[in-house]
Amino acid sequence: MTVETAREALAGRRVMVTGAAGFIGGRLVERLRLEIGAEVRVLVRGVASASRLARFPVDFVRGDVTDPAALAAAVRDCDVVFHCAYGTSGSQRHRAWVNREGTRRLLEAAARAKVGRVVHLSTLMVYGKTPDGDLTEEAPRRRFGNAYSDSKLEAEEIALACSRAGRVPVTVLQPTAVHGPWGGVWTETVLRSLRSGRAILIENGEGIANHIYVDDLVTAMLLAAVVEGAVGEAFLASAAEPVTWRQMYGRFERMLGPPARTVSLTEAEARAYWKECQARRPWLLGELASLVKKDRAVRDRLFETRELRALRELASGVLPEAWQQRIKSRLSSHEVPATSGEGELPVLPLPPSMINFFRARTRVRIDKARRVLGFEPAWDFERSMEITEQWARWAGFLS
Amino acid sequence: MDEKVRLAVVGCGAVAAGHYLPSIAASRLVEATLLVDRDEARARALATRYEVPATSGDASAVAAHAEAAVLALPNHLHAPVAIDLLRQGIHVLVEKPMAISTTECDAMIEAAEASGAVLALGLQFRSFDSTALVAGWLASGLLGPLRRFELRLGVISRWQFASDFVLHRETAGGGVLTDYGSHVLDLLLHWLGDWHELTYRDDACGGVESDCELELTMASGLGGFVEISRSRNLANTCLFEGETGTLEVGIWDPDPPLIVRIGGEQLRLDGRARRGKSPGLTFNGAFLRSIDDFARVIRQGGEPVVSGQEGRRGVALIEACYAARQALQLPWSIPQRAQREVGTS
Numbered sequence: 034m035t036v037e038t039a040r041e042a043l044a045g046r047r048v049m050v051t052g053a054a055g056f057i058g059g060r061l062v063e064r065l066r067l068e069i070g071a072e073v074r075v076l077v078r079g080v081a082s083a084s085r086l087a088r089f090p091v092d093f094v095r096g097d098v099t100d101p102a103a104l105a106a107a108v109r110d111c112d113v114v115f116h117c118a119y120g121t122s123g124s125q126r127h128r129a130w131v132n133r134e135g136t137r138r139l140l141e142a143a144a145r146a147k148v149g150r151v152v153h154l155s156t157l158m159v160y161g162k163t164p165d166g167d168l169t170e171e172a173p174r175r176r177f178g179n180a181y182s183d184s185k186l187e188a189e190e191i192a193l194a195c196s197r198a199g200r201v202p203v204t205v206l207q208p209t210a211v212h213g214p215w216g217g218v219w220t221e222t223v224l225r226s227l228r229s230g231r232a233i234l235i236e237n238g239e240g241i242a243n244h245i246y247v248d249d250l251v252t253a254m255l256l257a258a259v260v261e262g263a264v265g266e267a268f269l270a271s272a273a274e275p276v277t278w279r280q281m282y283g284r285f286e287r288m289l290g291p292p293a294r295t296v297s298l299t300e301a302e303a304r305a306y307w308k309e310c311q312a313r314r315p316w317l318l319g320e321l322a323s324l325v326k327k328d329r330a331v332r333d334r335l336f337e338t339r340e341l342r343a344l345r346e347l348a349s350g351v352l353p354e355a356w357q358q359r360i361k362s363r364l365s366s367h368e369v370p371a372t373s374g375e376g377e378l379p380v381l382p383l384p385p386s387m388i389n390f391f392r393a394r395t396r397v398r399i400d401k402a403r404r405v406l407g408f409e410p411a412w413d414f415e416r417s418m419e420i421t422e423q424w425a426r427w428a429g430f431l432s
Numbered sequence: 433m434d435e436k437v438r439l440a441v442v443g444c445g446a447v448a449a450g451h452y453l454p455s456i457a458a459s460r461l462v463e464a465t466l467l468v469d470r471d472e473a474r475a476r477a478l479a480t481r482y483e484v485p486a487t488s489g490d491a492s493a494v495a496a497h498a499e500a501a502v503l504a505l506p507n508h509l510h511a512p513v514a515i516d517l518l519r520q521g522i523h524v525l526v527e528k529p530m531a532i533s534t535t536e537c538d539a540m541i542e543a544a545e546a547s548g549a550v551l552a553l554g555l556q557f558r559s560f561d562s563t564a565l566v567a568g569w570l571a572s573g574l575l576g577p578l579r580r581f582e583l584r585l586g587v588i589s590r591w592q593f594a595s596d597f598v599l600h601r602e603t604a605g606g607g608v609l610t611d612y613g614s615h616v617l618d619l620l621l622h623w624l625g626d627w628h629e630l631t632y633r634d635d636a637c638g639g640v641e642s643d644c645e646l647e648l649t650m651a652s653g654l655g656g657f658v659e660i661s662r663s664r665n666l667a668n669t670c671l672f673e674g675e676t677g678t679l680e681v682g683i684w685d686p687d688p689p690l691i692v693r694i695g696g697e698q699l700r701l702d703g704r705a706r707r708g709k710s711p712g713l714t715f716n717g718a719f720l721r722s723i724d725d726f727a728r729v730i731r732q733g734g735e736p737v738v739s740g741q742e743g744r745r746g747v748a749l750i751e752a753c754y755a756a757r758q759a760l761q762l763p764w765s766i767p768q769r770a771q772r773e774v775g776t777s
Contacts, residue, residue: 066637067766080593084662087599087607090638095596214764424764428664429586 034407042259047072052117054082076107098135104142114151129184136188144201151203153192158182163395196265204257205267213247214424224430227294230381235391237297238279243397246417249410256406268402273410284418310382434731437462440498443505444469445594455719461727466497506597511536518543523550525726528614530743532605537744552736553743557615559721562705575674581656586666607640608662618746626651632753633760687712
């Protein structure tokens with residue numbers, strides 16, 4: 034199967050996308066409309082978040098992935114469903130429930146509507162903390178320890194079990210760090226955090242960043258929607274070659290220009306710095322709380338600063354719930370990261386679990402996607418970052 | 433003191449619930465006597481909250497309960513409902529945009545003229561203190577002859593729309609140009625007079641645009657650039673460059689920052705545009721001003737802050753933009769094009 038034949042197979046077909054207002058789902062809708070001419074329906078929770086989708090003549094169904102009535106309306110007469118939605122609001126517990134239960138209910142609706150194929154977007158995180166060396170789909174799935182990853186693992190298990198039971202044909206994709214225009218955690222959040230502080234690179238950033246440009250992931254999704262042999266299977270989706278974290282963060286740093294926005298620390302130094310920041314919090318908390326309690330205007334104003342927004346988003350993307358709650362309460366009291374010398378940006382503390390993540394030298398293999406789906410990444414890292422830089426400039430991240 | 437104007441609110445969606453009803457409740461010149469919404473349960477819930485005595489699912493009930501109406505409906509309903517009410521002699525304040533075509537605007541103006549009812553526009557940016565201040569400074573010649581203007585407005589909306597009318601051209605009339613553009617183009621026309629030529633680009637691909645750019649030459653010969661977005665947060669300022677100085681004003685904030693630079697940095701004024709020592713204006717404060725202005729015109733005569741003719745002028749400019757539409761070039765949108773362009777850069 035080639036991308037061209039996948040395009041032909043999807044042309045004129047009715048396709049439903051969950052999570053279409055998000056980064057990957059939004060790009061998928063763009064390509065389904067601009068390149069393929071599919072009849073697209075989207076399930077969206079709110080109107081305001083759908084403004085970029087409204088550029089196209091798509092069919093909107095309002096509701097969320099846990100609402101059976103909205104799901105039934107959304108999947109009616111569809112040939113293919115792409116499930117990109119995941120829990121993005123409420124507590125971590127609620128988000129995890131949305132990941133599990135939303136997937137289950139979507140698949141039930143798709144089975145009843147006799148949908149021809151569901152492409153379930155999973156994540157590399159279903160393999161938990163991965164060992165150094167090559168990683169394939171044969172590796173054991175393991176809990177990572179945070180609500181997002183663990184609930185995505187459960188959702189993937191639900192999806193594959195449903196497919197293997199013959200209820201609805203499902204193909205699972207497990208992308209690595211997805212980046213590109215409108216990208217969330219691995220583009221916008223990185224840019225925002227590097228604007229506000231220096232990111233710690235563990236051991237000079239020599240850990241491996243398994244990444245994929247969003248258009249390559251969307252290509253893999255299109256293939257997953259039509260390749261016969263892909264039913265009931267899961268595929269890792271990543272770039273042809275990984276980069277190091279130094280290369281990835283360094284490229285974002287180059288986009289933003291001086292001053293320095295990364296700092297190399299050893300693992301031990303990063304852990305010590307984290308502890309030091311933790312220890313400093315009570316004092317800052319007291320100082321700031323007294324100021325903030327006096328004046329709501331000050332509180333609101335501080336809470337909406339770019340730096341604190343970036344930290345909040347970063348935290349919600351990667352941290353366990355208990356940490357998020359702690360950080361949230363401190364951000365409410367306006368703690369700021371430690372500052373460094375004059376003219377230098379503050380160093381952003383890195384939680385221990387992320388220290389492990391950035392240190393790892395796991396190398397994701399995509400042989401199965403190549404062999405079964407005919408997937409071949411078209412974007413190398415530098416070209417994908419050039420186009421991302423053009424977008425970031427237009428979107429105001431570099432000004 | 434004049435008797436309060438008995439007012440119906442037709443359309444109980446987000447703008448009515450969030451802005452019009454709280455502002456009407458705060459006004460000493462009007463009282464809400466009827467709420468109308470297709471979803472009458474929604475109207476009843478708001479009526480209970482704001483102590484409005486009557487509700488209806490149909491605008492035909494207005495004449496029995498009110499002498500004036502605020503229309504906060506999906507855009508495509510502005511003209512038919514306004515014309516029907518104006519013909520009955522009911523005064524109408526229409527939320528922006530006035531209508532989705534100049535033909536509709538003309539029919540609304542004609543209906544108002546025939547019955548003598550007041551037709552006013554809900555373009556609240558006009559009520560900001562900064563709007564009058566900027567108009568005065570531009571007219572004063574403080575900046576010397578103007579050379580150029582640049583206006584950038586981009587806000588990722590969190591608006592809780594009750595319906596999805598804004599997602600469709602048939603019901604919204606357009607995208608961000610019709611939505612945010614109604615405000616800022618009205619400001620430019622108010623400050624700088626009529627326009628002469630334009631070049632317009634947006635990102636719509638069979639639907640309604642999320643981002644647009646406009647190069648605009650005014651009848652005076654002054655040229656400028658306008659960028660409007662609901663997918664990106666932009667600077668939200670309008671910058672005027674004159675021969676002797678510049679003026680930059682915030683344009684989304686009802687209590688906006690203002691920066692004036694004259695003679696390089698010899699004189700720099702950096703502050704907020706306020707009336708005397710008054711506290712900063714809020715959005716609902718701006719709605720209250722436009723409602724009170726509407727009530728004054730009904731009781732005492734005169735022209736509203738934004739008349740039907742002025743509303744039509746903004747719609748005409750938006751209409752001209754869509755007629756001249758070109759595609760906004762976003763290289764990352766089409767993968768093949770993006771690869772080609774990056775590959776040759």
